[in-house]
Amino acid sequence: MTDSTVVGSLSTPHRGLPSHTAAIPSLPVSASPVYLDAATAAPMHPVARQALLAALDDGWADPGKLYTQARRARQLLDAAREATALTLGVRADEVSFTPSGTTAAHGAVLGGLAGRRRVGSTLVHSAIEHSAVLHAAERHVAGGGTATAVPVDRSGRLDLTAWSTAVRAPGVALAALITASHEVGTVQPVAEAASACADVGVPLYVDAAQSVGRVPLPAGWSVLTASAHKWGGPPGVGVLAVRKGTRWESPWPADERESGRTPGVVNLPAVVAAAASLRAAAADAAAEASRLEPLVDRIRARVAAEVPDVEVVGDPVLRLPHLVTFSCLYVDGEALLHALDRRGFAVSSGSSCTSSTLRPSHVLEAMGVLSHGNVRVSLHRETTEADVERFLTELPGIVAGLRAEAGVVGL
Amino acid sequence: MPDEVIDCRGQRCPLPVIAAARRMPEVPVGTVVRVLADDPAAAVDIPAWCRMRGHEYLGSVNGPEGPAYDVRRTH
Numbered sequence: 001m002t003d004s005t006v007v008g009s010l011s012t013p014h015r016g017l018p019s020h021t022a023a024i025p026s027l028p029v030s031a032s033p034v035y036l037d038a039a040t041a042a043p044m045h046p047v048a049r050q051a052l053l054a055a056l057d058d059g060w061a062d063p064g065k066l067y068t069q070a071r072r073a074r075q076l077l078d079a080a081r082e083a084t085a086l087t088l089g090v091r092a093d094e095v096s097f098t099p100s101g102t103t104a105a106h107g108a109v110l111g112g113l114a115g116r117r118r119v120g121s122t123l124v125h126s127a128i129e130h131s132a133v134l135h136a137a138e139r140h141v142a143g144g145g146t147a148t149a150v151p152v153d154r155s156g157r158l159d160l161t162a163w164s165t166a167v168r169a170p171g172v173a174l175a176a177l178i179t180a181s182h183e184v185g186t187v188q189p190v191a192e193a194a195s196a197c198a199d200v201g202v203p204l205y206v207d208a209a210q211s212v213g214r215v216p217l218p219a220g221w222s223v224l225t226a227s228a229h230k231w232g233g234p235p236g237v238g239v240l241a242v243r244k245g246t247r248w249e250s251p252w253p254a255d256e257r258e259s260g261r262t263p264g265v266v267n268l269p270a271v272v273a274a275a276a277s278l279r280a281a282a283a284d285a286a287a288e289a290s291r292l293e294p295l296v297d298r299i300r301a302r303v304a305a306e307v308p309d310v311e312v313v314g315d316p317v318l319r320l321p322h323l324v325t326f327s328c329l330y331v332d333g334e335a336l337l338h339a340l341d342r343r344g345f346a347v348s349s350g351s352s353c354t355s356s357t358l359r360p361s362h363v364l365e366a367m368g369v370l371s372h373g374n375v376r377v378s379l380h381r382e383t384t385e386a387d388v389e390r391f392l393t394e395l396p397g398i399v400a401g402l403r404a405e406a407g408v409v410g411l
Numbered sequence: 412m413p414d415e416v417i418d419c420r421g422q423r424c425p426l427p428v429i430a431a432a433r434r435m436p437e438v439p440v441g442t443v444v445r446v447l448a449d450d451p452a453a454a455v456d457i458p459a460w461c462r463m464r465g466h467e468y469l470g471s472v473n474g475p476e477g478p479a480y481d482v483r484r485t486h
């Protein structure tokens with residue numbers, strides 16, 4: 001979205017308003033914005049907005065101090081923690097709020113490794129973890145540790161046999177598994193992976209960023225992280241939950257806040273909004289899942305049928321209800337995103353050409369599926385059937401146009 | 412050994428795949444075409460393209476000319 005949308009109005013920015021479009025002459029008037037990138041950031045839930053505004057008035061003081069305003073802030077923080085713990089099915093003192101899902105993941109990995117450094121220095125993780133987890137793993141390896149990546153199959157599902165072998169090796173301090181792929185939506189066999197870990201006493205960390213507030217959480221984990229802007233909370237709030245009895249040690253310089261698990265003052269208004277919207281999202285999750293699942297089914301079927309030479313990736317059944325990914329042969333991913341954006345569609349891509357690293361998406365690479373021309377569509381509570389229909393109606397022509405431009409028709 | 416070599420070094424995805432796709436119908440069935448490509452995405456996309464098109468992917472070699480991918484036209 002453009003800066004003018006953000007500063008221009010308090011209305012929901014992803015929907016836009018005529019006044020916004022008028023301010024941006026290059027945007028075709030006919031293309032009303034359709035935001036389909038909830039897996040990056042879901043539009044803010046109305047409950048989050050209300051709670052945020054209320055907490056700006058009421059929750060600006062430092063909750064650690066001993067005066068009236070601080071006590072009020074403390075109450076808000078405690079209530080947010082209790083609500084979040086309730087939704088996650090853990091105790092309130094097991095939950096800490098972090099400055100993002102990324103810092104939560106860094107803390108989960110490095111803290112889980114630090115807490116068990118006497119046992120060993122190996123991290124086992126799936127090949128399809130989020131870059132936050134992989135970058136923490138790189139840091140660990142740079143410091144002399146070891147990391148073992150466990151492969152997935154063509155649908156993006158963990159190889160459980162390889163996982164069980166990997167966690168059974170001597171010196172494994174921690175295992176990390178994403179609950180469901182942020183790139184292709186495939187749900188991972190967390191319960192089975194957890195029991196393989198439990199057999200050998202290895203704690204399991206799950207990155208649940210794409211699951212929390214949308215689908216029921218698996219059991220058997222010791223550490224969990226999540227990210228509020230994935231469920232309709234504000235950006236810049238992460239959750240780190242460490243179960244009692246887990247040997248986890250903060251990897252950061254000492255700080256007493258948030259049970260010593262993450263340094264610095266919390267962004268309390270955002271935390272309050274995150275907790276309120278999590279409760280709301282979780283209450284609606286089952287209904288939302290059954291509304292969005294058929295829309296994702298429709299996208300899977302129609303894209304495969306109506307766009308030639310396309311590979312719809314990810315498990316067709318064991319998947320998140322709101323996310324679908326496909327790759328278009330011979331099409332440049334960045335060109336496709338721009339063409340979709342010109343028609344008002346906001347989507348994401350794992351294509352190498354759209355990332356600054358110029359590496360193919362490690363997730364698509366691990367699955368062995370086409371990595372160029374890749375599009376990830378992710379739906380949210382404001383997505384309508386009409387939005388999906390318009391996307392499906394326009395996509396075949398947009399792809400055909402790009403192929404014609406590149407001279408690759410009939411190859 | 413390959414029967415012929417296409418040099419796609421310096422080209423970004425999906426250009427190496429497109430080059431292979433353009434060449435394939437012009438060579439006899441059974442021909443092994445080697446694609447030189449230094450875009451790391453080629454390592455994923457050339458095998459995936461072979462699978463989608465039903466050509467045989469013979470594997471990659473990393474020689475003095477950089478990464479190379481061998482494909483046999485099968486139909």
Ligand SMILES: Cc1ncc(COP(=O)(O)O)c(C=O)c1O
Nearest residue numbers: 100101102130182207209210227
């Ligand atoms: C699976 C997963 N883990 C972690 C993150 C990082 O969260 P955040 O954007 O809050 O830093 C994301 C979001 O990109 C994600 O999808």
